[in-house]
Amino acid sequence: MNRDHSHALYGRALSVLPGGVNSPVRATQPYPSFIDHGDGSHVVDVDGNRYIDYVLGYGPILLGHSPPPKVRDAIADRVEDGIMFGAPVEAEIELAEFVVEHVPSVEMLRFVNSGTEATTAAVRLARGYTGRERILIIGGGYHGGNDAFLVDGTPEKAGRPGSPGVPSGAAKDTLVVPFNDAEAAARAFEAHGDEIAAILVEPVLGNSGCIDPVPGYLDALRQLADDYGALLVFDEVMTGFRIGGLGCAQGVFGVRPDLTTFAKVIGGGFPVGAVGGPTEILERFTPAGDVFHASTYAGHPVGMVAGVETLRYAKEHGVYGRLAELGDRLRAGLADIVADHAPQYTVVGRDSMFKIIFSRASTEPPGETCGAGCRHDPDCTRVESCPKNASHVGEAEGDRWERLFWGDMLDQGVMLTANQHESQFLSAAHTDEDIEVTLEAYKHAMSRIPTGV
Numbered sequence: 001m002n003r004d005h006s007h008a009l010y011g012r013a014l015s016v017l018p019g020g021v022n023s024p025v026r027a028t029q030p031y032p033s034f035i036d037h038g039d040g041s042h043v044v045d046v047d048g049n050r051y052i053d054y055v056l057g058y059g060p061i062l063l064g065h066s067p068p069p070k071v072r073d074a075i076a077d078r079v080e081d082g083i084m085f086g087a088p089v090e091a092e093i094e095l096a097e098f099v100v101e102h103v104p105s106v107e108m109l110r111f112v113n114s115g116t117e118a119t120t121a122a123v124r125l126a127r128g129y130t131g132r133e134r135i136l137i138i139g140g141g142y143h144g145g146n147d148a149f150l151v152d153g154t155p156e157k158a159g160r161p162g163s164p165g166v167p168s169g170a171a172k173d174t175l176v177v178p179f180n181d182a183e184a185a186a187r188a189f190e191a192h193g194d195e196i197a198a199i200l201v202e203p204v205l206g207n208s209g210c211i212d213p214v215p216g217y218l219d220a221l222r223q224l225a226d227d228y229g230a231l232l233v234f235d236e237v238m239t240g241f242r243i244g245g246l247g248c249a250q251g252v253f254g255v256r257p258d259l260t261t262f263a264k265v266i267g268g269g270f271p272v273g274a275v276g277g278p279t280e281i282l283e284r285f286t287p288a289g290d291v292f293h294a295s296t297y298a299g300h301p302v303g304m305v306a307g308v309e310t311l312r313y314a315k316e317h318g319v320y321g322r323l324a325e326l327g328d329r330l331r332a333g334l335a336d337i338v339a340d341h342a343p344q345y346t347v348v349g350r351d352s353m354f355k356i357i358f359s360r361a362s363t364e365p366p367g368e369t370c371g372a373g374c375r376h377d378p379d380c381t382r383v384e385s386c387p388k389n390a391s392h393v394g395e396a397e398g399d400r401w402e403r404l405f406w407g408d409m410l411d412q413g414v415m416l417t418a419n420q421h422e423s424q425f426l427s428a429a430h431t432d433e434d435i436e437v438t439l440e441a442y443k444h445a446m447s448r449i450p451t452g453v
């Protein structure tokens with residue numbers, strides 16, 4: 001595969017952009033493919049190589065890279081009629097009404113410009129509402145680049161900054177517990193319960209290989225929040241309008257959060273985020289209330305139009321049902337391949353999210369896999385050893401994934417996310433044929449994995 005133009009562009013980029021990119025995960029080894037254009041389920045790089053794309057902007061691109069004409073025209077019309085004003089437009093109400101209609105926990109929203117801004121605003125709102133300062137987050141979850149979330153979660157260093165530049169004052173109020181460990185969360189509340197403003201959790205841990213909650217885990221967090229008067233915040237930046245369709249992941253697991261953060265799909269590919277919840281809490285935001293939030297670009301007209309037109313299209317065309325079927329077929333195919341070539345590996349994901357985690361062989365015989373994605377089924381023979389939190393994913397064969405497997409897939413024209421922590425996504429543009437080609441590519445790449453590792 002010739003990638004000379006990408007090579008040259010990365011050389012130029014390294015002179016003017018730190019690491020040659022504007023977000024670190026894009027700096028894939030040995031150098032990234034620069035994209036020329038998208039085409040439905042595919043991207044084409046500047047050397048003309050075509051890839052089936054499962055990165056999809058790291059989640060936002062629900063409908064594929066060729067927007068349906070109705071969506072594209074609505075965006076174009078918005079641009080032609082003026083891009084932004086600093087005065088409200090109707091599309092802000094339309095997107096808010098759409099979310100309120102479909103997500104029962106949400107009565108009102110405040111729009112922002114990214115997932116990071118959404119979680120940042122949600123934490124300020126929770127702190128303002130409860131009058132408390134600490135927050136509880138999940139190790140290996142990701143809530144964006146705000147100082148308060150960049151906290152070391154290892155037990156020895158808990159509560160210390162996770163990056164140079166994060167002041168200790170910003171980190172000291174953040175408690176970190178592992179995913180799927182309700183007892184650890186309960187212990188944190190026993191120690192600090194009357195100081196905790198909010199629990200932030202991704203209902204499916206999408207930033208550590210796409211791990212399902214074990215049965216009852218989200219209910220236990222709901223109960224702790226209720227018992228101690230903290231707010232339960234579901235960070236649905238990734239899962240929102242991907243898992244569980246229009247009702248989001250909270251609908252699948254039947255747990256009602258106090259606040260929900262959205263971004264990614266909700267902006268139809270444009271930088272949009274949102275905090276949603278009950279009127280009583282949301283009206284604490286300025287100017288209705290006293291918790292400061294403002295932004296020049298919040299509720300940006302182009303993003304609002306892209307978001308609402310994308311979601312309406314998904315609803316009107318049965319996109320979520322089809323994506324779930326496609327996802328099940330893909331995951332079932334992956335489970336067969338894993339059973340043949342590396343039975344210790346774990347297929348994870350649900351609906352339009354998927355991944356293979358290169359779990360190491362445990363002392364147990366590998367036994368069966370959950371056919372279309374690990375659900376921590378108590379009757380499964382591997383339930384004790386399947387990955388349940390970020391450390392388990394961290395202990396897996398990350399180097400093999402990143403340095404061998406990922407490149408083998410790329411060489412076969414399949415673009416996956418760059419490491420085994422990042423979820424992969426399907427779009428409405430992916431076809432049955434894409435799935436077949438992808439499974440063949442996985443089969444070949446997996447056949448190069450040494451057996452019995």
Ligand SMILES: *Cc1c(COP(=O)(O)O)cnc(C)c1O
Binds near residue numbers: 143
């Ligand atoms: C991507 C992501 C964020 C951060 O969103 P940005 O738009 O990159 O700031 C926050 N939370 C979750 C769960 C995410 O997946």
